[in-house]
Amino acid sequence: MPELVIRGGTLVDQHGSRAGDVLVAEDGTVQAVGEGLRGAIEIDATGCVVTPGFVDLHTHLREPGKEEAETVESGSRSAVAGGYTCVLAMPNTTPTIDCASVVRDVQELGRRALCDVEVSAAITVDRAGEQLTPMAELAELGVRWFTDDGTGVQDDHLMRLAMEYSLPLGVVLAQHAENSALSAGGVMHEGAVSSRLGLPGQPAEAEELMVMRDIALARLTGARVHVMHVSTAGAIAMIRAARAGGIPITAEVTPHHLALTDECCSDYDAVFKVHPPLRTSGDVDACRIGLGDGTLDCIATDHAPHTPETKDLPFDEAPPGMIGLETAFSVAWTELDLPLETVLDRLSWTPARLLGAEDHGVIEAGRRANLTVIDTEASWTVDPMEAVSRSRNTPFAGRELRGRVIHTVADGELVFHDGEATR
């Protein structure tokens, strides 16, 4: 790859904000950060923000098993269009990513992707909640994140054992916090709206009970526990209290839980069906406050592609989930009353740190170049038909958003240029 310089932008990273150019060497490392740099290819970033690429801790790439909805390649294309340079593939594929051979398969697919694809693996075999996966063997292959996402580990004893077993491996146990007995049959948030619509609901307490249990087990075992897609005010309050008490629990929140409420389900459009469900405006407020004060460490998309025909089903029959990679930054920047540095912190260097993705979340000479160039003033309207993802189930269709990713450099390669993927 020829030398690349991104000129004239404002660099924003964890050290603050300053003017500067970034020179990417032929081998894909950052060669220099400074002023007046030149290169074979020059990208004019005047008026734009140059920031470390985003890291998504929660991406459903659907491969293997549901390639009609997304593949590792198409998902990575969607990721770089949203400014992501690293995504963490979720293990609820078919077959489940729960053994060495499937981990290797997905890692191999990731090598041809447009960005860094990290692979997570299940906590229990086939996510059935009965038997632990070979976590030590998978950790040796580079798996740092274990989750049964799509469902929580219901059995208290098994979850305790998973936490204890994980301790010497230095890995994170990420929980889809949902008590299945309490949420059973629910297709949206249980409350005034579900009661009016005549749809079975999932109470907030289904999430909160599991968060409460995992806090207790984390205290018991000392394991590193991460709560995925936190969506209720009660769960946030418990996580805040646990951290104040010294329990090293971390948490993420999705763009949709920061922006949308259960009222969105009023027209029975299954594009708004997601687990955990869209909650009340009080919960949205709590998510925003939690993200602002750091109780919720980062934004994670829970990018969940589904084909149009499955989202056309009646609300209760349609699968849950929405895509999010391409709109995450813009939704956060438009909807949240947070400084740019904080929004970028929650999208980039904090999730990079949680995952231990050392080549991400920094702009520094000698490190791999993972960069995103954003026009923070651009305004655009979300059109599902223009989605880069293989699926188009975005809940933000028709919304006018502020700020847009225009270029992305992943592992030293300009993979997204002027709004187009380069390969």
Add this chain to the structure above:
Amino acid sequence: MSRTQAARRADEQANDVDGVSEQTADAPPTTARPRHLLSIGELGADGLRTLLKLTDTFVEVGQREIPRVPALRGKTVVSMFFEDSTRTRMSFDTAAKRLSADVMSFAAGSSSLKKGESLRDTVETILAMGVDAMVVRHRSSGAPWQVARWCDDADLDRPVSVLNGGDGWHQHPTQALLDCYSLLERRGRQVGETPDLSGVKVAIVGDIRHSRVARSDIEAFTLLGGEVTLVAPPTLLPPSLVGWPVRVSHDLDATLAEVDVVYLLRLQRERMEAGLLPSLREYTAHYGLTAARARRLGDGVTVMHPGPMNRGLEIADDATRHVGSIVTDQVRNGVATRMAVLFWLLGGQIDA
């Protein structure tokens, strides 16, 4: 043919019918004609009153020797029942036939749905055949809204009306219309009078949580001025009643002493299997209209049930013969009500 022309032609046809035009002209619409009938709430108080007055006309038609008018001749009504229902389907089909519409039937059990065809494909296939109205019954709450969206989005020569024949736990608007009509009739409303239930106290008893009848009836009774009390064990109430214009009681005997109407809902036996009730016996003892309760009920109290009844469960056999029972009136008025709905939505309304 444009929408207006179609409407005018239907009006002319209606004017051909002895009695129909005059009576409906006495009851001019107070609200714009909607394209679909999906819920009572969307219909609103004016729409509700308009339809109830229009029902008078078709009650009269039903009393004729040949209870048939040519009002919807040339129109095609398709009933699409994705959930078993005998009475609602028969009632709609009879209504459409008495209006001289062509009637097509789609039953999920015998259809391509079993071969994996989606709801959307089924709807689009039927739209392509050319229809004027779809009556949709579906076990999923909200399905008629999706069908209405697809109809509105489709590139069609003429608009298609969607009638909600009952969706999941959500709405059953024609049931609420026939319930209001039957109750008003029992309370002495005369033909042509403005429908009004001001001050009428109604107890709706039973499985409110899973009941589309309850959701539609609460809205309809309230829009007409009635006061609704829900009587049910907490496990059979919706998780939230925020915004519902109702009182709640768990004491059926105390409530029965105060109300003018007791509306019993059908109890599905699977509610007990799901653990929402300890036993059917306990349900009947606390929430059933037993023979003893029926004996204590004043003659002036009206007893209603949407059918089919579980005799001995939510209503005792003796109680079905209470002098205030209008259960068969409900069924009879169902046809006239649905004629009114089809007539109004499909351009039979008098615009002048």
